[in-house]
Amino acid sequence: MTPSNGLRLLPWTGPDDKPCYLSTDDTAGYLSRLADHAEDIQLELGVELLDHAREVLADADSDPQELRLLATDLTEALRDTLRVATSRGDRLLHPDHPEGLPAHLS
Structure with a gap:
């Protein structure tokens, strides 16, 4: 969602890595739920990757190729x-928008 147009920034991109937006009044609709689920998965994967990063960085024998892959994955x-934080933050800034406060924060 952007401050001026009420669109929800989706957790995936379109062609040429351009942002995708959703315009709907139905926060329980299929695309809204799909976006919520995708965001949750992305955040869970980030937590798992962070744990893995701690292990790799604690290993003094980690080779440069493994560190490069880790840096790519962390990026x-x-x-x-x-992207998730921007989307959720925009929705918090506009409580009068139909999406209002995300369910997990209310």
């Missing part, structure tokens, strides 16, 4: 997390 997880 993608951070991108996803920031």
Whole structure:
């Protein structure tokens, strides 16, 4: 959702890695629920990746290739997390929007 148009930023991108938005008054609709589920999965994967990163970084024998892969995965997880935070933050800023406060925060 952007402050000016009430659209929800979705947790995936479209062609050319451009953001996707949803315009709906139905927060229980199929696409809204799909987006909620995708966000939850992205955040869970980020937690798992963070745990893995701690293990890899604690191992002094981690090779450069493994560290490079870890950095790539962490970058993608951070991108996803920031997209989720932006989307949820925008919805919190506009409680009069039909989506209002996300269910897990109310």
